[in-house]
Amino acid sequence: MTNPLVEFAFGATLTSSGPVFTDVSQYVDLPKGIEINRGADEELSEIQPSTCRIPLDNTDGRFTPGRASSPYYPNVKKGVPVRVSVATFTPRTGTAPYPLEMLGDDFDDNRISSTLWPNSYGGVSEVGGRARVPLPAGSSAGYQSAREWTLVGSKLTAKLATIPAAGGSSSAFCSMYINSTTSGTRLGWRYNALTGVLSAESQVGFFDGGAVSFTYSPFSYMWLRIRESGGTLYFESSSNGANWTVRRSLATPAWVTSQTVAVEITGARTGGVTDFAEWDFVGATIHPRFFGLVQQWPTTWTGLTSQATITCTDLLTWSSIVKELQSMLVQEVLLDRPTVYFPLTEPSDSTSAGNIAGTAGVGSLALVQAGSGGTLEFAGGAGPNGLPCPVFTPASASAGKYLAADLGPNVVDANASFRLRVECWFATSTKDRVLLAMTSSDADTKMIISLNSASGALQVQSQSPGSALVATVWGTPDLADGQLHHLVYNEFTGEVAIDGVTYTTPNFNPADLRMLYIGGFQNARLWNGRISHAALYIRSVTTADLTPHYTTGTTGHAGESASTRMARLASYAGLSVTLQGSTFDAVASQADLGRSALEHMRDIARTESGKLFTSRTTGTPLIFQSRDLRYNPVAALSLEYADLETGDFEFAYDDQKMVNSVTASRPGGATQRVINQASIDAYGEKPQPLDLLKNTDNAVADAANWLISRYADPPPEVRQIPVEAYSMPLATYRALLDADVSTVIGLTGLPDQAMASTATAIVEGYAERIGQNQHRLDFHTSRAVTDTVWLLDDPIYSVLDSTTRLAY
CATH class of the missing domain: 2.60.120.200 (Jelly Rolls)
Structure with missing residues (x-):
């Protein structure tokens, strides 16, 4: 019989550490069957979230949400992690x-x-x-x-x-x-x-x-x-x-x-x-089939017989991957878990600024008027990556506006155990003005960051109760040069990092700090210029952990590889990525972000002609395949035509995938058109736009040519391979269970009417039904030789004008 293993991590979430899964396989209604859909219908479509439908016997009410007598109460909830596997035995x-x-x-x-x-x-x-x-x-x-x-x-x-x-x-x-x-x-x-x-x-x-x-x-x-x-x-x-x-x-x-x-x-x-x-x-060999989250627990009755047919989706629908992202700089700062974080990117009509770090009790930054006159204009200037930031324009050193906030008792409690790490961006042409200051509630303890009146170097003044104000000056360049700078100040180590360069000087470390001032202190030394992205880390974090934010804020990580970018974007959703393949080009900046993590990750996958989907196992949530994984594919398993469920088997030959005209572009680059005139003459123009995050115009042209070379005139192909896997020999059954997106399947013994007795197809996705003594797999496939590339002197892949396509 088939041996499905269905498990729920009751009481856990996707982010739980070490979730314990409960085996509920004995309650699965196998005659009705477990149904799974995974991948895409064809290679030019984006991979959609996998779905899983599991019918469960609910006779004793154990799967009824909110039922106190359930052994899983109160954890029959939406969002419970679920995994489905199949066990085989030798x-x-x-x-x-x-x-x-x-x-x-x-x-x-x-x-x-x-x-x-x-x-x-x-x-x-x-x-x-x-x-x-x-x-x-x-x-x-x-x-x-x-x-x-x-x-x-x-x-x-x-x-x-x-x-x-x-x-x-x-x-x-x-x-x-x-x-x-x-x-x-x-x-x-x-x-x-x-x-x-x-x-x-x-x-x-x-x-x-x-x-x-x-x-x-x-x-x-x-x-x-x-x-x-x-x-x-x-x-x-x-x-x-x-x-x-x-x-x-x-x-x-x-x-x-x-x-x-x-x-x-x-x-x-x-x-x-x-x-x-x-x-x-x-003695079992376990084959993962699905990992995801329960979306609903409906309870139904036929007479007095109860059943819960649950529906689940994979991590492509998880809330953190579909939520709207803020700018890349904000996301990078949040990854390092600041205790307090004021991006200061509020719109121009704002009169205060908010903390987005999530620490309870932190008040907003409110305007403080010193003397009379001066302005503080939110969104009046440009900060890192051109993001909006406030501009402080005082009438004098003691007349103008600045910002102040009560950070609350939780910050004070943290400061009792950890010294401050301060981060912000700034620009000014005026020395001896206060960038940022903190004090205790009674102001007897102080920490003031400014630019030295003589040298313009970074200066920190500290004072403990009953002692004098002590100034420490680091050997930085003159920072009052009107340019945008990034600051990291680490009280614990006595380090200052300016624009990624670290300077070290011993200094005093005050505690009990609660009140925050930005752009001025005690109605004096008012800042003249820009300040943004002020963050406080009152925990164990190193200077080296924070200095990469300088690269984020200046380049948006333009030029990093697609694999690195994909991992970066996934981290914003709390996920990791497993890479398959080796060809990952440099990509352009995505500094602004603004859409969901999934959308931005799909932009990278599309730019690379790669595949992004979820793993079927826990521990490695996402998989990113590079395009070279499909170069010159070799079959992982072979199936005889006579062994297939042949009702839906066909060779498709149409213009469904035809592309013979591509208009391609990139951010800040040229717009280029690539065509196949012979295909246009024969079939008419089949255009497709191609907006890619490439770093160079040549890379865009290469991608456009790669698309045209594969789809200007697509030949016949097998698009569906239905097979009753459970009836296959054990080795074949296991190979079918291992098959996933981009697995290559060889077909032999095709009917005489076919173009040839053999064919090779590559898996794009599948529909699956696991039942009682039945395991049907219906693979969605495409022509495997679509991605063949030239191999010099190879008898198969160096046939002139046939298989001499240059790899992209």
Whole structure:
């Protein structure tokens, strides 16, 4: 039968650290089937969010939101992380001794297999699709196989689904051991219920002085594996059964290479209350199919029978990836978690400025009038990246306007443990004016940042209660030069960074600071010029962490690679990116941003002719494929036409994808037109605009030519490959489960009416249905040779006027 694994991280969110997933597979209504849609319909379309529909038996109301008697209450909520996988098992074939990976049991028939576990003892059982091993007081129990297995070049995998409690015992443990022919010589994983410690052990005489121990967590150690390869033994763990981490390795013991072994999954305690451990999926290979978030938990009834058919989407719909971004500089500052952050980008009719760091109790910056006259014009000037910023124009050093805010008690509390890190941008032609100042509530403690009256270098004045004001001047250039500058001041290290260059001088570090003043202090030394993006970091952060903001504010990171940019944009949504392929060009600035992170990331993918989509596993949310991943594709698996579900199989030949005229442009660059005149003459003009974030006009022209060369006259292609995967041989079934966007599939034995007996297609997406003894995959595909490029002297890829397309 099919072995779907459906899990929810009840009580967790996407940003939770170490979420624990609960297996609800036994409640899935497989006759109705799990339905998944992933990827795109064809290669010229943007990849849309994946969707997953899971019908669940809700007879006991466990999936009803808000139902207090649900075992998952109160966590049946929108936004719960969900993952769907499929387990496959290698069948036992041939004669003993068998490779250990052939020891496979899903424990779903609620009876112990006398073939796999003939020597079981102590009252073990199968309950709810798991192997239950009791820990009886003063005794032991275990599943035990026959001695007919070998570990060399093989592996033993299992899921520790339930751990036992200490239960008042002086000793309680559960374990999974591979036993040699000598009593006490064994290796395996052992969990100590008293200490909560999991250990990887290679015992001799029931002891291993070199055992490696870990504090158990169900996130990191739910899946356990022992694997032998090339003379090395590996102890590995996983949170999902698919992505493994090596926890211990050692040279393979001699007995492993020479003996037939037995497996024992056991539990024991000396006293206390009887409890149990539960294991599952022994010998399974796990294939992730979907990872995302639950969008809704509808509860429906047919008579008194209840069902919850939930719908889920992947991370391309997560709120943080679709929310509107602020400018790149603001996003970069927020990534470094400032305690207080006033961008000062308010519109011209503003009379105050707000903090966007999120720290509770921080007041807004309000206008303060010193003397009479002078102006403070919001959005009156240009700051970093041309962003609007206020202009301070005093009538004199003591007559004009500045800004002040009460930062509240949380800032004071933070300042008791951490010294200030101050960041801002400024421009002035006037020395000896206050850029920024902070004081305690009673003003007995002060910190004043200004430009030295003589040199124009950065100056910090500090004062503690009962002492004089002490000035420290750093050896910076004259900063009163009218140019825009970036400042980072680190009280803790005595460092100042101006425009990315660091200067160090010891200075006094006041505490108890609460009141913030920008552009003036105590109605004197009023700033004449621009100030923006004032941030305070009252936590452990280094000067080097903050100085990259200078590059952000001056260049918008123009010229960085598309892979770096994609990771940068993903970080604004709290996500990471896994790269596939190696060709990533330099891209232009996106300093203004203003749309969703997803839209900006798609701009980069489109600029690179790459693919952006989500991972099917936890831990690596996004995948960005470069265009060279598809160059000269080689089939990862081959399917016979006779094995396909042939009702929807066809060769398509039309002008759906035809592009023979491209008008291409880039920010600040030329607008260029590239055409294929022969295609236009034959079919008429099929135009397409191409707005790319390239760094040069040549790069834009290359991209336009690449598009024309592939789609000016598209030949026939296979656009759909439907296959009943579950009926395939195991190796083919596993290869189909591994297939994803950009996987290449070879087709053989095509009908006589086809153009050729073979064809090669590349996967763009698929629709999937996992049912009872059924697993149908309907691949959306395109012609694989669309992305062939010239290889010098290659018999296939250097055919003149045919496969001599230069790579882009």
